[in-house]
Amino acid sequence: MAEVLGLGVTHYPPLSGTNDNLTRVFQRALADPQLPEALRDPANWPAEARAEWASDEGQQAGRRHREALVAQFAKARQALDAFNPDVVVIWGDDQYENFREDIVPPYSVLAYDDLTVRPWEHSAESNVMGDHNVWNEPKDHEIRVRGHREAAKHFTSALLEQDIDVSYAYKPLHHPGFPHAFLNTILYLDYERQGFDYPVVAFPLNCYGRRVISYQGNISALGDVRELDPPSPSPARVMQVGAAVARAAAASPWRVALIASSSWSHSFLVESTHHLFPDTAADQRLYRALVDGDLDVWRSTSLAQAEAAGQQELLNWWALLGAMSELSRTTPTWSEFVGSHLFVSDKVFAAYQP
Numbered sequence: 495m496a497e498v499l500g501l502g503v504t505h506y507p508p509l510s511g512t513n514d515n516l517t518r519v520f521q522r523a524l525a526d527p528q529l530p531e532a533l534r535d536p537a538n539w540p541a542e543a544r545a546e547w548a549s550d551e552g553q554q555a556g557r558r559h560r561e562a563l564v565a566q567f568a569k570a571r572q573a574l575d576a577f578n579p580d581v582v583v584i585w586g587d588d589q590y591e592n593f594r595e596d597i598v599p600p601y602s603v604l605a606y607d608d609l610t611v612r613p614w615e616h617s618a619e620s621n622v623m624g625d626h627n628v629w630n631e632p633k634d635h636e637i638r639v640r641g642h643r644e645a646a647k648h649f650t651s652a653l654l655e656q657d658i659d660v661s662y663a664y665k666p667l668h669h670p671g672f673p674h675a676f677l678n679t680i681l682y683l684d685y686e687r688q689g690f691d692y693p694v695v696a697f698p699l700n701c702y703g704r705r706v707i708s709y710q711g712n713i714s715a716l717g718d719v720r721e722l723d724p725p726s727p728s729p730a731r732v733m734q735v736g737a738a739v740a741r742a743a744a745a746s747p748w749r750v751a752l753i754a755s756s757s758w759s760h761s762f763l764v765e766s767t768h769h770l771f772p773d774t775a776a777d778q779r780l781y782r783a784l785v786d787g788d789l790d791v792w793r794s795t796s797l798a799q800a801e802a803a804g805q806q807e808l809l810n811w812w813a814l815l816g817a818m819s820e821l822s823r824t825t826p827t828w829s830e831f832v833g834s835h836l837f838v839s840d841k842v843f844a845a846y847q848p
Contacts, residue, residue, distance in 0.1 A: 498743045499577040499751040500818045500846030502811055502829075503570050505586065505678035506757050506839065509563055510613075512626050516556035519713065519762060520836045523769045528716035533768055543771060543835035552836045562832045566843040567682050569828075573845045574683065574692070580748035581645040582692045583739065585810040586675025586755045587701035589711030592667050598706055600727045601735055602661040603653075604696040605646030609639045611671035613681060629687060639672060639680060642693035645748060649695065652742030658735055672696060675810075679755040692751070697739070700726050701756070701809045704801070705763075713762040716769060728797045729812045733789075736816025744821065754814035756807035757839035763804035774833060776803035777840045781831050784844065787824035789815055804839075811842075818846045 508516050524534060532538045536547050546555035574582075593599065614633050643664070650662045671677065676696045684690040702711040703726030709718075727735075736752075743750035758780075759772035767773065776799075783791035792815050800808060818824070829844035 495744050496746050497577070497749050497848045498740060498817075498821060499573065499579065499749075499848060500814055500823065500844075501570050501573065501751060501753045502814055502842060502844040503567065503679060503682070503753060503755050504563065504757045504839075504841040504843070505675045505682065505755045506563065506837075506841060507674060507678060508837070509560065510627050510678060510681060512628055513553070513556050513560060515626070516559065517552045517836055519838045520552070520770070522713070523761065526716050526769065529768055529770070533770060540771065540835060542833070546834070546836045555836065559832070559834055559837050563841060564685055566830055566832065566841075567685050570843060570845065571683050571685075573847060574751055577749065577751060577847070579692055579751035581642045581695060582751045582753060583649070583695045583697055583743070584676050584679055584753045584755055585697050585699060585736075585813045586673065586679065587711070587807050587810065588673045588675070588698040588706075589702055590706060591673035591711075592669040592698070593700075593706075594668050595707060597667075598700055598723075599661040601697065601699045601732075602663060603646050603650045604698065605643045605650065605662050605664050606641040606666070606696070607643055608641050609671055610636050611639055611677060612636055613677055616670055637680075637690075640691060640693040642695055645693070645746070645750075646695045648746055649697075649739060649742050652745070653735070653738050656738045656741070658738045660735075673698065675755050679753065697813075699732065699809050699813065701806045702726070703797075703806065705806075725797055726806065726809060729795050729800060729809060730793055732809050732812040733793060733816030733819070736813035737820035739813070740817035740820040743817075752814060752817050754810040756810040757841050758808055759804040760807065760839045761804065762838070763801075763806060766802070771835045772839050773803040773805070774835070774840055776805065777842075778831070780805075780808070781829075781842060784815070784826065784842075785829060789819050789824060821846075
């Protein structure tokens with residue numbers, strides 16, 4: 495039986511930018527003409543949001559938030575290096591990047607060979623900070639992302655044999671490289687720029703479902719009502735997919751790292767907070783269940799509940815928890831909840847080590 499490592503991280507786009515951009519999404523929501531006037535006054539915000547805003551409009555809090563995220567990525571990278579995988583499978587979302595009007599699969603395997611990617615040149619196609627990145631890398635900076643077509647074909651075949659009707663691709667469709675969920679994960683796991691030489695198999699999930707074409711998987715203003723698309727696969731179904739991937743990994747000849755990449759509740763998807771704040775209560779409920787190993791809470795959460803809480807991207811974590819449950823690892827080796835009211839989303843990091 496092959497060894498499998500499970501990791502949960504975030505691909506929070508502003509982390510690739512500079513500190514002066516960390517509140518840009520919040521500032522945009524604050525300026526929305528349809529925001530209730532009372533919510534423009536910090537006195538009417540949650541205490542945690544007021545503390546982050548402070549007297550400098552979140553500048554110091556933003557630096558602390560970055561430091562916390564970088565520290566957790568260093569811990570995740572340490573676990574990855576100690577495991578030394580033969581292949582890294584990343585569950586992430588495609589926000590109208592590679593998949594568009596011509597096809598939107600519920601989930602798929604990108605069986606790519608090696609790719610040469612220009613993160614900042616392709617920033618228009620990927621949700622990254624292209625103009626001023628934190629590493630001061632030029633527009634034409636290139637990184638090589640190693641592929642593992644053999645492993646990708648193995649996972650695709652194994653899932654199809656388990657009646658999981660997954661699609662696959664040998665080359666990009668609309669995006670010239672990797673969508674931001676996968677690219678940012680690689681960039682952040684190499685935050686210190688020591689190199690990332692592990693072969694990668696990207697496993698996109700249609701997390702944005704009803705909003706993936708109608709809203710192009712992106713931020714919208716209050717009152718911007720559009721005709722919605724068909725839904726995402728349900729959390730319970732995604733857990734089944736994750737379990738099937740775990741079985742395929744365990745039966746493979748490789749050491750496999752399975753990574754779920756997403757932030758949790760996204761403020762710009764939460765109608766109950768008028769797009770200002772994430773649904774931290776919903777996140778904390780699922781985080782407590784994660785720490786306690788109560789996966790029934792995760793299995794019983796409906797897609798409608800997840801969407802109401804702005805947790806669309808959390809489907810990537812549902813896949814990870816399905817995989818870890820299949821391997822009888824119900825509680826993480828370590829985890830950390832990095833909460834935030836002003837910086838789009840709460841972020842969680844976790845490791846399930848063999």
